Structures are given as C-alpha cells and as structure tokens.
Amino acid sequence: MADQHPSGIDRLTGTATTGHVWDGIRELNNPLPRWWVWVFYATIVWAVGYWVVYPAWPLVSSYSAGMFGWHSRTSIVTDLDDLQKLRGAMAGKIAAAPLQAIENDPEMLAFARAEAKPLFAENCAPCHGTGAAGAKGFPNLNDDDWLWGGTLDDVAQTIRHGARAADSQTRGPGGMPAFGRDGILKRDDILTVAQFVRSLSGLPVEPGADLATGQKIFADNCAVCHGPGGKGNRALGAPNLTDAIWLYGSDAATIVEGLWNGRNGQMPAWASRLDDTAIKSLAVYVHTLGGGEK
C-alpha cells in the first residue's frame, strides 16, 4: 500500500478511497453529485404525491382512483366538448344552411372544407385515396364523371345512404350481371361486344372486329342499363361508356373481365356514423374538388 496516502487519498488520482479492496484493487470514492442525489430524492417524493393525486395502483378488480378522480377519458371528453363549443357558431351555421349557400359563402366554404379534410382522410380515403383520386373500382372524385350524380344534393345523398349498401334509401339496385359466368352470353359474344364498347369512346379496336354484331349484342343486353348510346344511367349507377373515364380500365381484357364476372361496386352509408354537419361538409368538400355539377 505504498501508493496509498495515510489519509485514505489515492496518490495517483488524488481521490478519496472507500477503504474497500478486492484483489489489491482499491475502490475510489466518487459519489454522485449532491445536486443529482437531491433531484433523485425529489423525484421519489414527487412520485408518492403522484400516487395520491392521480390514478396509479392496480387493485384486484379496480384501481386507486386518486384524490380528485381525474380520468383520461373525462379529460378527452371535456376537450372534445370545448372543441365543439369553439366550432359551435360556424357548425351551427353549416347545419342550418342549404348546401349551395355553404358553397357560396367564402367563410362557410373555408370552414366546411377545413372540417371535411380530416373527415375525408379518416373515412373516405381508404377507398377513394387521400387526394380523392380513386383507384380501380373506386371512382376518382376530382373528375366530372359521376356514377350517381354530381350535384351537391346527389353527392350528399350518396354519402348519407351509400350505394348498394344496407340502407333503405341507398343507391341501387344491384350492379352489373355476370354475363359470362352465369351463361347469359357466350364467350365469343363477350369478346365481340367488348370491342364495340371500346369503339363507343373512340378507342382503337382489333382489326377485323365485328362491330355490327357487337352493337346488336349491346342493344340486346347492355342498353337496358347503359342506355342505347352507352351514355349510362345514373339512377342505376351504370357508367357512361362513351367518355374518357373508366372506373376499372379501358383495355379489352378488363372490359371482358367485367362482362364475364359482373361488377357490383358498393359504398357504405355514412348517415349512421357521421353527423349531418359532417356529411354536409364532406359533400361540399367533394363537390368543390373540381368535378361538382350545378
């Protein structure tokens, strides 16, 4: 112990030792800083106070409720109530105003669009996409092609009651029959009419396609819903086949697939999930994306 100072100070480092020695290795006494220790004690005291004031300990069938009965659930309910109060004046105006009036008033329009944006992201975006650009089988809401109508009232009606949904006032009835699978049309007829459908919107057809026969098959089987000229029927949700917009795709294979297996696109009814103000705001939002009809 030659390098050990009599006072217990380690000569090399100048630090006091604890007096503990293991295999000749001495333990230097480097205690935690005082301030740190006191902060640590303070956190313990704080924790005890926390147990008393807030819900903390799990009990057999319940938990310790805390002095003031604070609950995270009541806290969020209060916050939501405050939010409703904050929005109250404008929300009241939206609730009372006809749809067109909302769109004509810059202040109400801005409020409705701002309110609808997160609603759309939560409820509509899973199918229609975050930018409402749609996907195969799910309509793009930005364009001017509407299956069930594009006026404000039409849009609001579709949101409220859905399409081919479990709702007494829903859009419908049923979708496109499975002409191939159910044996209504023969395979060759389906291929022929698919070429005719492409020709309706001016898309190129296969060389040697028999459009006259296709037209006849169309008149017999498709015109009932899609109309004699293929312009569609909004009462039935039958798409316009003469325009540039295709819900599933414009290539022959996709058209044949639709003819063979049928199409039965659906949209849920939202009246039971969203309040009327929210639906009105959403209708205005969708209508003002760009494709809204007068």
Next chain:
Amino acid sequence: MQAAAPTRRLTDACKDSGCSLYRIAERATPENDDPGSEPPLYVAREKIYPQRVRGTYRRAKWIILFVTLGIYYALPFVRWHRGAGAPGQAVLIDLPGRRFYFFFIEIWPQEVYYLTGLLILAAMALFLMNAVAGRVWCGYLCPQTVWTDLFQTIERWTEGDRREHERRNAGPWTAERVARLGVKHVLWLMVAWWTGGAWVLYFADAPTLVASLATFEAPLVAYAWIGILTFTTYTLAGHMREQVCLYMCPWPRIQAALTDEWALNVTYRYDRGEPRGSVKKNEALRARGIPAGDCIDCRQCVAVCPTGVDIRNGLSLGCIQCGLCIDACDAVMAKIGRPPRLIAYDTDINIKRRLDGLKPIYRIVRGRTALYAAIIAAVGVIMLYTLATRGHEGINVIHDRNPLYVRLSNGDIRNAFSVHLLNKALEERRFILAVEGVPGAAVQVIGDNESEAGEPVVAVGPDQTREVRVLVTARGNPTGSINTPLTFRAADTKSGEAAVADDYFRWPAP
C-alpha cells in the same frame, strides 16, 4: 510556443487584478499540474465594487444610457395613425394578427427577409464598430452593460460608493446594512419589473395593456413574460454582471478573432507611464534627470473598472473597453499636474512607435472598415429600394400534389391549385385571376365569385389574405413535356397593379 502565447498574455493581464480568469489560466499551466493538489473546477466570484467616476466617457455612457433606455421604455406609447381598422401604435409586433408595424412600415410574415437584412446590418455595424474602436458595443451599447450600469448606480445610491460599501460588507450585520440592502433589492426589482413590463407592451396596444395589467385582467402570458424578464434582468444585471461577459457571451471570443492591430482600444500608454512609482519618488527622479513614468500606481483605474481588470496589464477578455479608467486616470493626472490621457483609445503600434521616437499613426479608414461600410451601404440601399418599391398585393400558389392532374370525361386535363391572394392595402380590393403559359387554359375559382371579361374575380378584404381553390383546365399538350410552365397573375381591377407567381401545369405521361 505560439499556441501558448494567449494564455500567457491573459495570465499577465489578470495577475495583478486578481480576476478569476487569472486563476483559470493559472490552473491550466503545466507547473500547477500536480494531481494531488488539483483545485476545484469552479472558482467563486469575487465581488467587484466599482467606484464612481466623472469624466468624458462617463458622460457619454450616461447619455447613451438615458437615450437607449428612454427609447426602450417609452417607444410603445408613441402613437401613429394608420387609418381605421389598423392599430394606432408606432411600433407593434402583432403576433395573433401576424403583422409587424414600425411607424409607416407594415411587415407581413411573407416579408420576413427584411429581418434577414436587419440582422446583416446589425452584424456589419458590430464588425465596423470593432474595426474602428474595438469593443465599443460592449462598453457603451450592450444591454447587459447598460442595465448593469443602472443597477450599479442604484447600488451606490443605497449601499454607498466602493470604500463605504466594502467596509460595510466586511463589518457586522447592522439594521442599517440590512435596510440599505433591502432598499437596493426593491429598487432593482422595480427596474427589472419595469423592463419586463415595457417588453410586453411591444406586443399589444400599450395603453390598453397597461390598464388591463393594473386591473389584473391582462392575459396570463403577459404576466408570465413580465415575470421571466424581471427575473432575467434582476439576475443578469444585479447579480451576474461581468460574469455574463466573461463566461456567457460569445462576442468577446468572436471579437478577439475579428479585430486587428489598427483597431483603437482602451490602452495604457506604458511608453509614458513606466516606470511607475509614487508622485514624490518620480518627481525626485525627474529632478535628477532620470526618466520616470507618469503612472503613480494609485490603482484608480482598477477601482472604477466594472469588470475588475487592471488595464495596465494590456488588453484582456475581461476588459469591455468602456473607457471609465480613462476618466479615472485623467482626474488623477490633472491633480498631479501631468498631461491627461495616460490611458486612452490607442493602438499598441503607436506605443511602439513612440518608444522608437516616431509619430503615431491612425488608420481609421482602411480596407476593412471601408468594406464593412460598403456592405452596410449596399444592404441598406437594397432594403430601402425593396421597401419603397414593394407592391401592396401578393400571390402564392401551391399545386395540388394528389392528384397532380385529373382527366375529365371529354379528355381535357385539369390541374388544381391552392392560391393565396394577399391584399396589403387598407381597403378591400378585387383581383382578376388569369394564367399565362398554357394556350387555351380556362381558369375557374371554386365558390361564388364574380367574373370580368370571362376571367374570375376574387375579392380580398383590407389587410387580409384569402385562399381560394383554383382549377385550370386545358386541352392538348402543346409541348409533349409533362410539365408546362404556368404563370398566375392577379391584377387589381381598379389600379391594374399585379402580382405574379410561377408554377407548372402537369400533363399525364404520354
């Protein structure tokens, strides 16, 4: 060797004054590297009792103190008529309204680049001051210096000047000492509170806020900020003082790297002062024809120093170059009948030149100062020009990202944009919105808007912005590129003043 030089100089400079920096430097030297006797990392502050002084520089500091603090405390109450609906306060930072008012200037958040310009001007002014006369900022203008000066004055009023204060603090706790200390802290807190109070007045209508503060109806945030600034002022100016300059402030470090040998500094002219000695001894030497210095080692320069350094040891980090030692020394020189300015604004070069029997030279105008002045002038002119010619309208356009374009049923392509129109005038204005760049493009604004000659017209309220959703529809891609440059133009229907913004029209990939 070169690397060790600054430490040495610092050590020398501080040795006699006994400032705490000296001990830090001393600890770092190799001879003190004995591990068994390592001193603690923390050095307790030694209280400085700066003595009262009179003279040219003290007067300059008083004037600057009164002018700068006067501006700070009184400016919120200055009124400026802008017209109905606009605030009547000359200088106002309207955070909820997102506006900054400065007399006839109104700055919008979109124009925050003026702040950049101001910061450049401030930095260059600081550099120019430094190039001309070292730490002018530290000695005369820095808020830390000004408020510390004020607090030290209060301290001298209540607890007495240097000697009296020192003597009392060394003695027992008497009722009088406690009373004087109490009065000092109350006065300090009042000044600190007033400082915080003036600060919040810049953020709201001052007379209204004063009334609501007095009746305890002001928003909590106002009281909180007054509290915070009361605390910082009381702590920084009352208790920390020179430690802020020594340990906290970055400027002394930057300043030391920026300065050069031509910058004027508060300098002890040792060519004149040394060898120092008592009045009688030096006069006796002079009488015998032996050269003697003017410095009588009275230590008045140290006594008045607010940071407690001895200027006779040369420049140091602790010296804020306030010039109070010049005043103290001049007073002594007058008493002993020697010429003034033994300590003066000078350079080391000139001291060496005088020792060599040469005339001193001063180079206030040199490359460095000319460059700083040129930058200040250029930035100032650019700012004034943009301020004078800026429009009272603005337009910002954001292209919809999702989807980038929409195909319509007739094959047309449509792009959607969020367009923000800014009306900085104090009356409602109507803007015709048009696009250029895509032939045959049609513009439509969502909502119930008027139109003029087929183009949509958007009304924007006074001093407001309005966001509208704008649809641009076009047919047939003229270039084959998927992006066609598109320019939005919002023109005032009355005056024709217009704001433009560039964006792109996006086509589907071929």
